[in-house]
Amino acid sequence: MTKSELVDKIAEDAGIKKPEAAKALDSFMNNVIQALKKKDGKVTLVGFGTFSKVRRKARKGRNPQTGEEIKIKACNVVKFRPGKKLKDNI
Incomplete structure (x- = not known):
């Protein structure tokens, strides 16, 4: 949709x-x-789910084309955890 x-x-x-x-x-x-x-950003919609901000640590990765090792910077990502009502209806 x-x-x-x-x-x-x-x-x-x-x-x-x-x-x-x-x-x-x-x-x-x-x-x-x-x-x-916000610092501890979180949005909870009861029955639907929760959006939260998570800090992902810096890590090492590989360039899939060359196989060269690269550094991946730390960043914030959004995580969604579905609520009970959403889980039950899917």
């Missing part, structure tokens, strides 16, 4: 116009991003 398909579905289910649904979805995504930017 793409973003535009999701907007269409939200508009249909909520009985609102597509521009309003697009605004709501954009607001949701922006607020999740802002919450994850």
